[in-house]
Amino acid sequence: MRWRRITAGVALVSILSAGLVLQNNIFWVRVLTLALLLSAVAQSWNLLAGYAGQWSLAQLAFFGVGAYSAGLLELRFHIPLLVGLVVAIAITALFAAVIGYVTLRIRGHYFALVTFLLTVSLFELVRYFADYTGGQYGLSVPFKPGTDILMLQFDNQIAYYYLAVVVMLIASATLWFVARSRFGLLLRAIRDDEDSAAALGVRVLALKIAAMAISASMAALAGVAYLATYKLMDAETAFGIHNSLDPVVAGILGGAGTLTGGVAGEFVLQPAIAQVNVQFGSLPGVASLLYGVILMLAILLIPQGLLRLAKPGGWRRHKQSVSARFRRPGSVAQAAKEPANVPDSSKEAAHDTQL
Numbered sequence: 001m002r003w004r005r006i007t008a009g010v011a012l013v014s015i016l017s018a019g020l021v022l023q024n025n026i027f028w029v030r031v032l033t034l035a036l037l038l039s040a041v042a043q044s045w046n047l048l049a050g051y052a053g054q055w056s057l058a059q060l061a062f063f064g065v066g067a068y069s070a071g072l073l074e075l076r077f078h079i080p081l082l083v084g085l086v087v088a089i090a091i092t093a094l095f096a097a098v099i100g101y102v103t104l105r106i107r108g109h110y111f112a113l114v115t116f117l118l119t120v121s122l123f124e125l126v127r128y129f130a131d132y133t134g135g136q137y138g139l140s141v142p143f144k145p146g147t148d149i150l151m152l153q154f155d156n157q158i159a160y161y162y163l164a165v166v167v168m169l170i171a172s173a174t175l176w177f178v179a180r181s182r183f184g185l186l187l188r189a190i191r192d193d194e195d196s197a198a199a200l201g202v203r204v205l206a207l208k209i210a211a212m213a214i215s216a217s218m219a220a221l222a223g224v225a226y227l228a229t230y231k232l233m234d235a236e237t238a239f240g241i242h243n244s245l246d247p248v249v250a251g252i253l254g255g256a257g258t259l260t261g262g263v264a265g266e267f268v269l270q271p272a273i274a275q276v277n278v279q280f281g282s283l284p285g286v287a288s289l290l291y292g293v294i295l296m297l298a299i300l301l302i303p304q305g306l307l308r309l310a311k312p313g314g315w316r317r318h319k320q321s322v323s324a325r326f327r328r329p330g331s332v333a334q335a336a337k338e339p340a341n342v343p344d345s346s347k348e349a350a351h352d353t354q355l
Contacts, residue, residue, distance in 0.1 A: 011260075023157075036161070036165055037226050039265075040167050040225075041262075042261075043263065044222075045247035045248060045262065047174075048212055051178065056212070057119060060239070060244045062092050062095075065092045065216075065220060065223070066219065069092065080148075080151050082149065084224070092220035096216030103118075123238075133235070134234070153228070160228070160229040163228065164225060172260065187207060190204055190207060219247075242288040245292075249265065249269060249291050250266045250269050253302075254266075254306055258308065261306075264305075273290055
């Protein structure tokens with residue numbers, strides 16, 4: 001317990017100090033800012049998939065809905081971004097609840113497929129209504145020199161870095177609160193055995209809709225912060241096919257069902273993608289290829305995620321598990337079909353709320 005708190009404290013201090021240490025290196029400040037914003041989206045995916053067992057491919061779409069809602073409120077009705085942030089979160093949560101009411105009756109890979117089709121549909125809708133959304137060129141908000149808190153505009157790039165830190169902390173705190181609540185316990189019961197939970201009187205559909213609405217709100221918060229930071233949101237960023245895999249890959253890589261899995265995954269994933277783009281940016285599709293390779297390796301080699309390797313004895317158990325999997329005939333193919341495992345026992349679940 002103590003070493004986990006020390007590790008979390010060191011990680012937080014490192015993140016807070018990184019902005020000051022790297023303030024003269026704009027490239028890495030931007031990379032880490034993006035990692036922090038996307039870690040909030042990965043944390044939202046972690047809530048819905050890691051704790052509720054609903055493997056959604058629409059988390060980045062909620063990120064985009066939040067950004068477009070706040071941007072349109074500013075451009076059409078001159079509502080400041082900080083005020084529009086609250087409205088955008090409410091709109092996104094309501095949108096997710098409506099979508100969830102229809103789609104959360106479906107289970108497993110069918111649900112994942114439906115959420116993927118939702119992302120593709122939103123991509124086409126944004127391009128079709130180009131007069132309002134900017135189409136393929138994206139939605140941009142005006143920038144005025146100086147600092148304006150209501151407009152979430154700052155004259156220093158480091159300020160946007162710390163805005164992203166705040167967004168990540170809010171998303172992580174939300175996940176922590178849910179994980180330690182009775183609501184989170186019921187979500188884990190649904191994840192482990194939905195039929196048994198329903199037989200015991202758990203309102204499965206209502207809880208899953210609530211989880212989807214909360215996770216969408218977390219993603220929308222990151223989307224508005226992204227719009228404030230970069231002044232632009234386009235269809236490819238919000239609803240692109242390979243971008244929609246980002247929170248999934250980060251969540252699996254860090255550890256689905258752990259409190260900081262999304263953050264850990266993004267802080268591995270985004271610097272790796274940045275370096276690949278620097279070295280091989282002229283080659284099309286490199287980032288998509290990297291997403292696929294990392295996802296495949298994570299599912300095959302570390303299905304429990306990086307954070308669970310840090311548990312006492314975690315590395316030893318991991319080596320035994322991987323060795324056993326690759327020794328058994330046909331086990332590699334079976335492992336590729338299975339999603340990243342999340343803990344089934346209450347003891348493992350309670351431990352992961354500390355990570």
